[in-house]
Amino acid sequence: MSENLSVGIAGVSDWTSDYQQQSFLISSLVSKVDTAILCKVIATTSKGHVANAPTVDVVVLAHMLDGNQEAVEHTTLYNIPIFRLAGGHSAIIIDPNPDDIGLLIACSRDITTVKKTRKAAKPPTLRQYSYSDSIYLGQVLHKAPNQYIIFNDDGIEIHTPKKFKVSAKAIEMRSDTTLIKSDITTKGGLTSNGHDNSNTHRHKDSGGDGDGGVVI
Numbered sequence: 001m002s003e004n005l006s007v008g009i010a011g012v013s014d015w016t017s018d019y020q021q022q023s024f025l026i027s028s029l030v031s032k033v034d035t036a037i038l039c040k041v042i043a044t045t046s047k048g049h050v051a052n053a054p055t056v057d058v059v060v061l062a063h064m065l066d067g068n069q070e071a072v073e074h075t076t077l078y079n080i081p082i083f084r085l086a087g088g089h090s091a092i093i094i095d096p097n098p099d100d101i102g103l104l105i106a107c108s109r110d111i112t113t114v115k116k117t118r119k120a121a122k123p124p125t126l127r128q129y130s131y132s133d134s135i136y137l138g139q140v141l142h143k144a145p146n147q148y149i150i151f152n153d154d155g156i157e158i159h160t161p162k163k164f165k166v167s168a169k170a171i172e173m174r175s176d177t178t179l180i181k182s183d184i185t186t187k188g189g190l191t192s193n194g195h196d197n198s199n200t201h202r203h204k205d206s207g208g209d210g211d212g213g214v215v216i
Helices: 018-030 112-117
Strands: 036-044 055-060 077-081 101-106 134-139 148-152 155-159
Touching: 055 101, 077 134
Parallel strands: none
Antiparallel strands: 036 055, 036 101, 055 077, 101 134, 148 155
16 A cells, blocks of 8 residues: 555544444555556657657546545656567557556556666565556557557458558568559569569560560
8 A cells, every 4th residue: 555544534424333433444545555547648758669668657537536525636647667568579569649548557566666777676665556656558448540450350451541661681471362452663673483574574475565475
């Protein structure tokens, strides 16, 4: 639980018996334990590039309540690590943007030193289950995207309204058929069935227009 162990505002019924008093005290202490809650991203160190996982500044969306049941807004939480789907030297980079709504998970101990050193360390304070030691787990309640990867019974679909870039030492594609609905520009040679189809090749029996026949 958090270091602050003060209890909430008791009602008249909370003092009618020893049980009610104990129940109020326990409920008040449990309410100090931060677990999981929705938050909004205020700022991020991410630019969506290949780099170490960024951090975000967030604000918890569910307000606190005072003794009169009036809303009390949370203050901004800074330097919150994000969860990124990664393993070893591989990762999928879909980093949060400001105004994203995501899930905030509070760790059971102070992780300040671990965040700085990336090594096992003694907690610098005795606080427990505090949003100061939370992790941003990613977006929820999101709107329809304009770029996406869909996995369903029909197969896999990849869509982006902008450029789709692939970079690799070698690319191998296997399929029964391939349909390309676009103009194709290549920088370098083009080989088909062992034949050089670069701009220096000639056609045999093309009918004179160079568009048909057998490549030689």
